[in-house]
Amino acid sequence: MKKTSRRYNINNLEELHAMVSSLKAEHELKGDLLLNDTKSYFKQFTIGGMIKKYASSSSLLKLDDKLNISSGIMSMVLPFLMNTTLFRGSGFLTKTLVGLASNKVGKTLDAEHLSAIFNAVKSWFSSSTKKTEKTPQYVDYGIPPDSETY
Known part of the structure; x- marks a missing residue:
């Protein structure tokens, strides 16, 4: 220096x-x-x-387009989730078929599909909890205020 x-x-x-x-x-x-x-x-x-920079929705979508992470995770998580919740008491053959089918469905899901599903489910719950009352609006029938019928 x-x-x-x-x-x-x-x-x-x-x-x-x-x-x-x-x-x-x-x-x-x-x-x-x-x-x-x-x-x-x-x-x-x-x-x-770091979260603001790398975990934003646009950067996650770009990363998912390159690496296809969401479909890989969903192809592993979805069969496990289906077999442990919906088909808990089913037999081996049923669980195998459900696992194969949900594995194929999980591979087709990407980040855009998952965010659309999430937003749809979120809108169901948000619309049911928020019910706003509509105030009656003034209706103009075309009668002038200084007429005799007013």
């Missing part, structure tokens, strides 16, 4: 005090800027920053 020296034209004590106070103010300003830059730099490496 090259050290540069500044040359100041200071003639009396008042100019010296003014220069010292301006240099202190400049030092404080640069220190604050450096601190803010450091905080923002380290913030991007926190868990929250």
Whole structure:
């Protein structure tokens, strides 16, 4: 790092005090800027920053398009889920057929299909819980307010 020296034209004590106070103010300003830059730099490496950067829906869809992770996970999870919940008391042959069928269905599901299914299920629950009452609106029958029938 090259050290540069500044040359100041200071003639009396008042100019010296003014220069010292301006240099202190400049030092404080640069220190604050450096601190803010450091905080923002380290913030991007926190868990929250990583989640915001890499776990957003657009980045997950891009990653899933490349690696097809969601269909691989669903092809393993869906047969297990079906056999442990819906077909719990079934025999070996039924569980095998359900496992093969749900494995094929799981391979066809990707992130877009899963998000569409999630949004559809979410809309069922959100629409049933939120019922807003509609206020009756004013109906204009075309009768002027200064008419005799009003």
